[in-house]
Amino acid sequence: MTQYPTDLTEKQWQVIKNILEPQARNRKHPLKEIMNAILYINKTGCQWRMLPSDFAPWQT
Numbered sequence: 662m663t664q665y666p667t668d669l670t671e672k673q674w675q676v677i678k679n680i681l682e683p684q685a686r687n688r689k690h691p692l693k694e695i696m697n698a699i700l701y702i703n704k705t706g707c708q709w710r711m712l713p714s715d716f717a718p719w720q721t
Contacts, residue, residue, distance in 0.1 A: 663713070663715045665697065665701055666704075667697065667700040667701045667703075667704045667705075668697045668700070668701075669693060669696060669697060669700065674693050674696075677696075678692070678693070681696070689721070690717035690718075690721050694716065694717050695717055695721060697716070698712055698716040698717060698721075701713075701716065
């Protein structure tokens with residue numbers, strides 16, 4: 662996956678993952694990838710449907 666300036670660092674992810682991620686849930690797409698997409702949209706103003714294809718699908 663392409664790295665974007667808006668992506669969470671591993672250190673940032675370690676701080677927030679336990680707040681957001683229930684332990685036993687199986688996910689089709691990792692929650693970190695979804696958070697990176699949300700941060701990308703927030704920073705760029707991009708529409709959900711216009712997300713670059715290397716993010717999880719916009720319907721996620």
